[in-house]
Amino acid sequence: MVDAAMVREFTDLLSENGVITDEVGLRSYECDGLTGFRQVPALVVLPRDAQEVAGAVRLCAKYGMPFVARGAGTGLSGGAMPVADGVVISLQKLRRILEIDVENRRAVLEPGVYNLEISKAAAPYGLYYAPDPSSQQVCTIGGNVAENSGGAHCLKYGFTTNHVLEMEVVLADGSVVTLGGPTGEQAGPDLRGLFIGSEGTLGVCTKVTVRLLQTPETVRTVLADFPSIEAAGDTVGDIVDAAIIPAAVEMMDSLAMEASEAATGAGLTVESPAALIIELDGPADEVEAEFEHLTAICERHGATRLHVPTEAEERQKVWKGRKAAFAAVGRISPDYIVQDGVVPRTRLAEVLTRIAEMGRDAGLRVANVFHAGDGNLHPLVLYSEAAGEHDVAEKLSTDIAELCVELGGSLSGEHGIGTDKACSMPAMFSEDDLGVMHRVRLAFDPDSRCNPGKLFPTPRLCGERPGKYQPHPLEEAGVIERL
């Protein structure tokens, strides 16, 4: 619990402005982007640099306080939700871009730097930072590290873990270590890769070095309407079979387009049952040849319209239509839940059919926006809190995530497990799998004070002991093996 002596120590370290103790101030940190889960923290602290972060973590250690590191709080899985009687360490003051190293193509950043700021700072040198979550204007690189964020372009370019070289990390006892190194290649086990995506449970990242890539010579984008979801899905299959790796392949259904078009006027065809946004980038001659092939594949599958933006501005408009889709759904439904699951790409049609059936059974509408190239779905479950539909919606959303696991996929492609899906983890991992993860966690943080209650299923969170592991259907069919 927080007492006056403890607050005084934090204040001595961080100044009056760096410590929030009043009810109203604390309340503004009670949730992240997953607003259904709320918890007012005991204390919020705002260090100004890495040293102060380490100092704050040491004070948490001294008083045995659990803590949660927080960037912009845009996460969608409740990963940054405070812990009861715990401290929130906000990194919003660590916002400096420390270096854009053009020669070595890398950027050194404080964790509170917004994702999009990196590419903006690198743009004058013909460079950019590849991972581009839809929230890139408002999410921070520190949060990206915690969640191993992806984005529309990760099909070709990979995820945060493929772009972070080195990190400075404050461990639970306040000690500071460097994980990773100046090159992708390092001596010894890859602790950097283990830390990335650990959702704040292994420590607090206070400095990140990322790789920057050269801006591609040519970018070509097409917005293609299709007479059915199946036709759009088959198009994606044929693109993969043609050995084309697009920079991005995004799919939207009519409900998602209706919402997004109303919000952005991006030029989406609202009446169309499905649309793909496909982007190719690379050397001009390769891109032009592949683009021709690509449009032929779209036409073969009955594309009803091919819109090819030629100017960068026009292209951005199309992308806005996609990236704004989540928020835009608020225009067609009073409340909604964003789901994030993954299936093997070849099972997209199957999963969409099942989701439509499940939505019908639950009496709720489900809009679909997703990264079709890598099978990462974002079904949006639409409901009305006022009409008492919350619990049904929540259950439908959870069932969809677990359906993804049943089809050989994953509970989460990019939003993380956090508070939201911790109780579904036993659907994907056995007790032994989770046990080994927990052993690693305790090696970093023996007292489980870094973001406790997240990622791992706990009796407190899940109401009961997580159910026994059920063999994966693919395992039963002998397609994959466990032992």
Added chain:
Amino acid sequence: MSETVTPTTVDDLRDAVLDRPGTIRVAGAGTAADWAGTPAPADSVLDLTGLSGIVTHNPGDMTVEVRAGTPFAQLQSELGEHHQRVAVDPARAAEGATLGGLFATADSGPRALQYGSLRDLVIGATIVLADGTVARSGGHVIKNVAGYDLTKVLHGAHGTLGVVAGLVLRLHPTPQATATVAVACDRGASADLARRIADSPAEAVAVQWHAGRLLAVVEGSESGAEARARRLAESVGGELLAPDDATAAWDAHAASVRHRGERAVLRFGVIPSALTGVLDGLDADTGGLDEVTTSPRTGVATVSVPADADVVAAAHRRIAEAGGTSTLRQRPAGAELPALGPAPAAATVLRAVAASLDPDQRLGRGRLAPWIPQPTGVSA
């Protein structure tokens, strides 16, 4: 004398670990037996070459699950029938190295510039711990953030921490065509030249300096790759190599990386702009480097130095002082050489992870010493 067991299933592997007391050395094809730290004498050797073959290949999803003991070259050849590949090209593959061995030793080749190493391509794993626990992490989909990425911590673990029984990998299409551009230049000039190549629109997937030439690989379509390589050659004053010459150049490069002689081989990485200075310093320290191959854009180099403990220790130190990391990649028979540079602060974390996953240090004892020191007063 250690006894060798050759499990053929994950069940067998788990039983072997459970049934045998004492220390265990994990072995694959043996192509990197003389890499990293000298293994302590082990009670048992776990030969994983019996755990071989593709479990499942999903061409439409571009993923494959493979048993750890599968020879990498065989895997590539089977995937090649579907015009797919694992986009890494380590020199050891040609000698029969297994997928698990390449992963455990963090090996990679010239294409790491574009595709990274196996750590970047592995999406799931089945691992067996020293207490017989069998655990899976990741899965069969490229995009997946559920749970810790446990697989990563076994990349570069050299047979410590746990036994990798199988891996799931993401695949890339095999390019229709590949072309190599060669530019004569000395080592000192390679950094600027490599940068010009990187700044060009050629999108070279590998840029390596070896034997007085900078070699750049361009991949793409039948018509596109060659045209781009030709333009690149013109812009940097190099030549497009004929296919046979390109093969010969890359074979010579691989032979240099795999140099097997009386000298010790070091692989290291530093920030690219520091590479030339570090190489010059090492030249002076060691009385002349040999068999030098460098990747000027990633800052990684492989060099040979005299097999003398003080010389190797000094080389590790110089690299560490430049902020880099280094690993011993060949220890001539009988030589006792330091495998790693000074332990970084993060070694405390590594030791804690090791103590948690393999508290009795049964697996790979000695391979990561001194970062994971051998227990004192205990003989194997």
